[in-house]
Amino acid sequence: MKAGKKGPLAPWLFLGPYLVLTGIFFIYPFLNSIWLSFHQTNGPRSSVYVGLSNFAFVLGDPAFFTAVKNTTIYTIVSVTVQLPLSLGLAMLLNSGKGRVRNVFRLILFSPHLVGQIFVGILFAVIFTPRYGLFNIGLQELIAWGLEERWLANPSLVMPALIVVSMWMYVGFNMIYFLAALQNVDQGLLDAARVDGASSWQTFWHVTLPQIKPVAIFVVVMSTIGSYQLFELPYALLGGNGPNNSGLTIVGYLYSTAFETGDLGTGAAIGWLLALIIFVISTIQIKIARVE
């Protein structure tokens, strides 16, 4: 081989920049976060080994379980409501004509083009009691909701967060499904139709199996993304919401590590989050394989 003639140095020279950057920005923080999770620190000069105390505190902290509960509810809704909606929209668009499809694809995808912080600020205005678009709309439609405090009433915070999240992500996930649907073998669909299969049977027995790899990917990525939710509730609620009703695991991590300054406990929360995501993703992938 040509590269072999240049000696063993050449590959390392090419890999060098990547390895250096990975070492600095991935491996070192990765190892340091393990070290941090067993310490209490105050900057690089002061640190005290605390053993498993950080993990013990987090696992005994009601706020952590509130964060896990909130994040899990959000994730379940994302996967069970948002993804079927995305798939439904993708199927609608897939059956439409080219130009119409492109226009709607852009319209539905466009909310994702703006950042979560922007969306959070935008919806904070939309949800303003008495004067917000959402509240005025509800009052006009069902004569209720003008004074509702979506972002200040603990029981309404999660529904508000889900509404915003759906506005933002339904179109985004739809793109994945649409791409998958466009690759479904047309011959199989025609054959099913000729054999007298109903629309539902065609979808269940022909379309779904063919888009399954993409669907698994979207479910896993949505789950991981949902468990990493932070910016949207933070911007929308200006923090963790009343009674921690918008507290997510990453929000809890942020408050602990960067508002209180306890980086050690923050690192412990990060590792617990990684563990939760790993377990759930593994289960999802195993279930998908079994099916």
Added chain:
Amino acid sequence: MNYPYGKAAFLLLLIAIVSGSAHTYFSLGRQVERPDLVMAIFAPNHEEAYREVLGEFEREHGVKVQLQLVSQRALQSRLQSSLLTGADVPDLVELIGGSMGYFSRGPLEDVGFVDMTDRLHQEGIYSRMVESRFSLWSSRGRIFALPHDLHPVALCYRRDLIKELGIDVSSLKTWADFVAMGQSVVRDMDGDGNPDRYALDAPLNNTAINILLLQRGQQLFNENGEVVFDTELTAQTIAWYINQTFGAKRIGYEAGWGQGLTKAMNDGLVLFYFCPDWRTKQFEMDMPNQKGQLALMPLPAWEAGGRRTSSWGGTGLAITKASRKQDLAWKLAKFLYIKKEDLSSRFEGTNIIPPLKEAWEMPAFDKPDPFYGGQAIGRLYTDLAKETPPSYVSPYSNLAGTKLTEVFLDGVEYIKSRGEEGLEESILNNLKVKADYVREVLNRNVFLRKTKVGGS
């Protein structure tokens, strides 16, 4: 030309060398041009005021000062990271009230700011300022920033509406008077089931509760950093506030911020607003159409003859330990914060009362403010400033504030499901639970416990 690894690799190498060299060149260039002092601030109106006088300081000392305006959140987070990692930091930095708690969560010697305590006493500055205000910038008895303000709180109202409703504000001496007035004005005017007029802007979090607690002398933490908010006084105050915001005869409504607030004030939805000095300028900028219509009154007292103000917010100027010109930075801090002539003209631009007591004698504070219908708001606030309560901070102030909000919201649920009977007792029990939680978190801090600190 011979390319041993191909043209692509050569091109990549070339780009890396050119961009690396350019970056190094420009970075070095910037370092050469570094001014004598860099000062970071977050308030745009401070920038305007400081720029007007910085030239004089530069000429007097033959130095160059660079002023950097950074958004508050960005300033806080960048400063936190830079102090932790030892990266480049400004020589002076204006901090928002409460942030000192974060920076002082470790051993005192690790605080990234210069300890000003001895200088303040030796130069007689401490006694020239409102002493209670140093509490916001202190940790374990040491002072790490010079207070910029006091932020005494008054109530702001629409003069025209109050007159129309026949309310005599001079008779609103206590909160009991205020509530009685409030209950008479709350009204559903269009019959849609939602009141269209409320007496008090009442945020549904710990903001107003903190104001009211401070007015009553109740702190979240004492000067030793211990949690002290689980008291009967706190429970009484929260129960009172819940009654005003969710009770059968409520008088409060959360007007919010930004457009919601502007609309609420313009529509006359809410009559009275908690108003520290800084907010008067904000109202002036956001609602120019209200010129001449707004007015201020002291907070009603909790009991006749009691304190008629509180405090909300704050800014302080700290000198970083990393500054190579700490003495010059100290001179600049004094130049900006304790020169009464400048403070007087700065008041006219910001409406903010400085903590330097001798400055209050300046004529600017007696000047009628046309936006507030000719009221001398400077004098009103300086009169209130004398009784501004101290406000102690802790690294866990935010956490304690969150817990207060939780107690408030739990109380709201209580009153909705069980009524007002037993509310105060329920709040007190809840306060004890929440305070114990904050104590647990606080006690985990090995640095505040003064245990042996190991090096890393």
